[in-house]
Amino acid sequence: MKRAEVAGPTRTLLLCGTAAGPLYIVVVVLQLLVRDGYDIGRHPASVLSNGELGWLQIGNFAVTGLLFVAGAAGLRRVGAGTWGPRLIGVFGAGMVAAALFSADPVDGFPPGTPAGPPLTVSWQGLVHFLVSGLAFLALIAACFVFARRFAAEGRGGWAAFSAGVGTLFLASWLALFALQGSRAGNLALAAAIALALIWTSLTAVTHARR
Secondary structure: OOHHHHOOHHHHHHHHHHHHHHHHHHHHHHHHHHOOOOOOOOOOHHHHHOOOOHHHHHHHHHHHHHHHHHHHHHHHHOOOOOHHHHHHHHHHHHHHHHHHOOOOOEOOEOOOOOOOOOOOOOHHHHHHHHHHHHHHHHHHHHHHHHHHHHHHOOOHHHHHHHHHHHHHHHHHHHHHHHOOOOHHHHHHHHHHHHHHHHHHHHHHHHHHOO
16 A cells, blocks of 8 residues: 555544554553552452542543544555454444443442442443443454454464454453452453553554555
8 A cells, every 4th residue: 555545634543543552551550550549450440430530531531432433444544444443443432431431439449439349330330331341342353353354464473463462352351250350350351451452553553654
């Protein structure tokens, strides 16, 4: 593909997709360092939407979600297939929905919340759980869709990387349920999510360079 074909607005869309993953990770890590009571081994990042500084995570979901949607549009415009970009767009839309419907406080966070899982789940928390699950499934599926596409293009390394990320993400998500929210399960899922976000950004930037 000629460089001129990914210039202007399309390149801007792809750069939005490139920035989305790192931005999300940096904002979560900063909150991990400064927010009292938050432990990534006990709490999913979603609970950061609660408390005095909850607006930081709500904004993080909304902004990065929109950036992922823009990146998906850019991938579609450069001919990166149909379903791969659509699935990344669904993931981005799921993040925006996660900003609108916050997760419930859980296991001591924010400070003052009783330890352990909540006894009841609010309707907002239930919606958050559902949209997060759909977003995760969409991103996992996108990894495998792009793996197949990269393989067809003869890009074996990218195909293996994409399939590996999708496999690790799916395995860690299922393990979280099997391990009933153990510390190891929470940390594994957090690492898998970060890797999947980096994969998405790399997928966008590699198409911007083509």
